[in-house]
Amino acid sequence: MTTLAQDIITTVEDTDGGSGRLGTVGELLVVFGGRSEIGLEVARRLAPGATVVLAARRPDDLDDEIAILKQAGAAAVHTLGFDADDLGSHRHVVDTIIAGHGPIGTALLAFGILGDQARAEKDAGHAAAIAHTDYVAQVSLLTLLADAMRSGARGIGDEPLARRSNIARRSNIVVFSSVAGVRVRRANYVYGSAKAGLDGFCSGLADALHGSRVRLVLVRPGFVIGRMTQGMSPAPFSSSPEQVADATVRALRRGTGSATVWVPWILRPVFTGMKMMPQRLWRRLWR
Numbered sequence: 001m002t003t004l005a006q007d008i009i010t011t012v013e014d015t016d017g018g019s020g021r022l023g024t025v026g027e028l029l030v031v032f033g034g035r036s037e038i039g040l041e042v043a044r045r046l047a048p049g050a051t052v053v054l055a056a057r058r059p060d061d062l063d064d065e066i067a068i069l070k071q072a073g074a075a076a077v078h079t080l081g082f083d084a085d086d087l088g089s090h091r092h093v094v095d096t097i098i099a100g101h102g103p104i105g106t107a108l109l110a111f112g113i114l115g116d117q118a119r120a121e122k123d124a125g126h127a128a129a130i131a132h133t134d135y136v137a138q139v140s141l142l143t144l145l146a147d148a149m150r151s152g153a154r155g156i157g158d159e160p161l162a163r164r165s166n167i168a169r170r171s172n173i174v175v176f177s178s179v180a181g182v183r184v185r186r187a188n189y190v191y192g193s194a195k196a197g198l199d200g201f202c203s204g205l206a207d208a209l210h211g212s213r214v215r216l217v218l219v220r221p222g223f224v225i226g227r228m229t230q231g232m233s234p235a236p237f238s239s240s241p242e243q244v245a246d247a248t249v250r251a252l253r254r255g256t257g258s259a260t261v262w263v264p265w266i267l268r269p270v271f272t273g274m275k276m277m278p279q280r281l282w283r284r285l286w287r
Contacts, residue, residue: 026075027105030055030097032082032141037227038176039110040065041245046106046252048073053097055082084111084137085129094144103152106172106252107145109138114228120190127190134194138175139201145173146205149214172252173209174217175202176244179262182220182271186283206258217251219244221263237270239263 027050031039034054043052052074054062059079066077078101082093098104115130149171180188181195199218206216223229223238247263262268274282 027051028053028097028101028103029106029108030104031108031110033084033109033111034059034062034065034079034082036110037241038221038224038244038248039108040068041241042108042110042174042248043069044072045245045249049075050105051075051101052077053080053101054078055080055093055097057081057083084141085133087137087140090137090140090144094141094148098148104145104149104171106174107149108174108176109141110176111137112176114188115191117188117190130190131194131197134191135197135201138198142173142175142201142205146209146214149173150209150212152213170213170215172215172217174219174248174252176219176221177202179220179222179267179271183275183282185285209258216258217248217261218259219248219251219261219263220267222267237264237267 034056184192
């Protein structure tokens with residue numbers, strides 16, 4: 001019989017330090033967006049004993065990432081070409097991974113772009129490109145992964161795969177959203193609206209996965225100091241890729257229900273209050 005915690009979407013708050021390891025010996029870990037700082041940090045923590053696939057553009061140029069994961073104890077590291085914006089290739093990429101390595105244990109969707117808000121307000125193509133990468137491409141890949149991972153030892157196609165011993169294992173899909181999507185603000189409403197859409201999609205997908213052996217972990221960080229935000233002034237309650245990775249791995253190690261992870265945890269009550277702020281005040285706050 002399931003517990004109440006299994007029957008609801010659990011919220012996991014990043015309240016403490018540490019980076020304990022998930023038991024991933026023999027598991028297949030796939031990072032979609034293999035150069036992502038956060039994705040690589042999560043993979044490094046989950047690497048011991050695991051087979052890792054880094055899916056990214058220019059897969060032959062991932063030597064540094066491969067070295068990091070091997071040093072962290074990965075049993076094997078493979079690379080595969082992956083262009084998130086090429087929706088037509090997603091099915092082939094997922095099927096190729098499963099056919100070559102067996103059922104996916106943990107999938108990290110670590111790709112995305114911040115875009116240029118000022119440009120997006122004048123250039124409709126750029127605005128659409130942000131929404132395409134940060135929402136449409138995520139929806140496409142999530143749909144394919146959820147279907148394949150629910151099937152366990154069966155790929156997206158109809159051919160059964162050989163590694164049926166992994167069918168009983170629980171698998172995880174990790175999605176990186178942002179507090180920018182909790183309440184969209186003037187300063188980055190194109191990016192924020194894409195993340196808001198992603199949040200909504202993941203909420204429904206988590207419900208759809210309830211009762212299966214697949215759990216969805218939605219990570220909702222604030223401002224992350226890294227390559228994507230280089231040259232920008234850090235916002236209050238900023239975090240590093242390492243801190244986001246620590247919180248993500250803790251969420252994977254706890255419980256069995258789908259989870260929403262706020263990084264840092266204080267952003268949860270902060271944005272709960274912000275969601276209740278009248279629009280006229282919200283508009284002035286973020287001019």
